[in-house]
Amino acid sequence: MSTSDIHTLVNSPVMETLARQSYPAGTLYVVATPIGNVCDISLRALHLLSLADAIACEDTRNTAQLLTRYGISKPLLAAHQHNEREVADKLVARLQAGERIALVSDAGTPGVSDPGAKIVDAVRAAGLSVMPMPGASAAITALSASGLINDQFYFAGFLPAKAGQRDTVLRSLEQLPATLIFYEAPHRIVESVQALAGVFGASRQIVFARELTKLFEQIHRCPLADAAEWLKNNAHGEKGEYVLLVEGAPADNDDDLHEARRILGILLEECSVKQAASLAAQITGQKKNALYQLALEMKEAAEE
Ligand code: SAM
Numbered sequence: 001m002s003t004s005d006i007h008t009l010v011n012s013p014v015m016e017t018l019a020r021q022s023y024p025a026g027t028l029y030v031v032a033t034p035i036g037n038v039c040d041i042s043l044r045a046l047h048l049l050s051l052a053d054a055i056a057c058e059d060t061r062n063t064a065q066l067l068t069r070y071g072i073s074k075p076l077l078a079a080h081q082h083n084e085r086e087v088a089d090k091l092v093a094r095l096q097a098g099e100r101i102a103l104v105s106d107a108g109t110p111g112v113s114d115p116g117a118k119i120v121d122a123v124r125a126a127g128l129s130v131m132p133m134p135g136a137s138a139a140i141t142a143l144s145a146s147g148l149i150n151d152q153f154y155f156a157g158f159l160p161a162k163a164g165q166r167d168t169v170l171r172s173l174e175q176l177p178a179t180l181i182f183y184e185a186p187h188r189i190v191e192s193v194q195a196l197a198g199v200f201g202a203s204r205q206i207v208f209a210r211e212l213t214k215l216f217e218q219i220h221r222c223p224l225a226d227a228a229e230w231l232k233n234n235a236h237g238e239k240g241e242y243v244l245l246v247e248g249a250p251a252d253n254d255d256d257l258h259e260a261r262r263i264l265g266i267l268l269e270e271c272s273v274k275q276a277a278s279l280a281a282q283i284t285g286q287k288k289n290a291l292y293q294l295a296l297e298m299k300e301a302a303e304e
Contacts, residue, residue: 018047023131025098028091028123030116032109032135035241036213038069045133046070052102056091058115062106079103081115088122095128102133109137113157113183139181142209142243145219150248152178159184159192166192170199177251182244189242190231197224200246207245216240257294260286264295273299 023029029048034040049055049072056079057063063076079087091101103110103119110116120130139155154176159166173180184192196206202225210218222230224246231237263283267276277292284291 015043015047018044023048023051023100024129025100026095027100027129027131028095028120029100029102029131029133030110030120031102031104031133032137033063033066033104033107034213035108035136035138035141036211036217038066040136040213041066041070042133042135045135046072048100048133049074049102049104051100053099054094055102055104056087056119057103058105058110063104074102079115079119084115084118085122088119091119092122092126092128095123096126107136107138109135112137112139112155136213138183138209138212138241138243141212142207142219142245143179143181145209146179146207146245147221148179148205148207148245148247150177150179152248153181154178154248155181157183159188159195161188163191163195166195167199170195174199175249178248180246180248182246184242184244186238186240186242189238189244190228192244193224193227193231196244196246197227200224205247209243209245210236211240212243214240256284256286260284260291260294261298264291264298268295268299268302 029052031045031048032042033045049067049070052074054075054077055063055067056077058078058080060076060078067074077087077090079091095101103116105111105114105116108114111120123130143153154173156169156173159169159182182192193206202223204224205221206224206227207219207221208227208230210216210220212219216236218234218236220230220234260280263280264276267279271279273292273295277288277295280286280291280295281288
């Protein structure tokens, strides 16, 4: 997409529709930016960045590059992990004076393993409004393409660098029946993958989501037993940005189902479906109707 295409887009009728939504003054706008591919930014985010009086950013050079791609020029102020609290006070004063301030990080969603949360906290504590402009985040992008089936996920962010602390965190997650999502730096990837296998065991699935949305994107899924080998054989193994996802522990539901099947299996040898379901309900405390359905399925399957 050329700069003139972008200009056409930014000035198109759809953007006029966007502009009709209200973007109140005196508000902090938390704007997600691309995690690789520069086109992964919403029209609304572009509109807001064009409207803002100033943009608070993790690294002014990175944000300047992004804005240049979209032909946007705005005053930038640095808001990184070392000055977030001080900057927050200045931003509160500017918002109280009626400015619209956008908050961005280098990539993805501010406040997600990135600076931003302290500023949002201070702005809200001052009674001012905060409006999110949603967009890319590496964790959710990776989850969406992982194929790990689970209604729940747990975002663990970066693991501690020290082995002992890292293992303590991992052990605290061992029984969690949710997909686990980690960010990891490339120089620690081999060590971390070994630690994941050590704590979660060989059979759980891991998904490597590397360089998402970029030219050399790779998404690879395998049992933890094979993870170190995959990394070793991958020419790019210790380079690039990674999200790691690990299959969660079996849910209680899975355990309940397993137990119900085991008990019904024994009872169906001796009793009718109805009696088996009734006895299984007394033994397990599970619902009789659900056990009746399960018993019926098991009986039919056995007769096929
Ligand atoms: N705020 C960002 C977000 O919403 O995803 C995360 C920032 S955090 C400092 C950077 C980490 O996110 C990287 O070390 C990596 O683990 C992950 N990450 C960011 N971009 C990525 C990409 N394109 N592919 C894979 N992982 C990525």
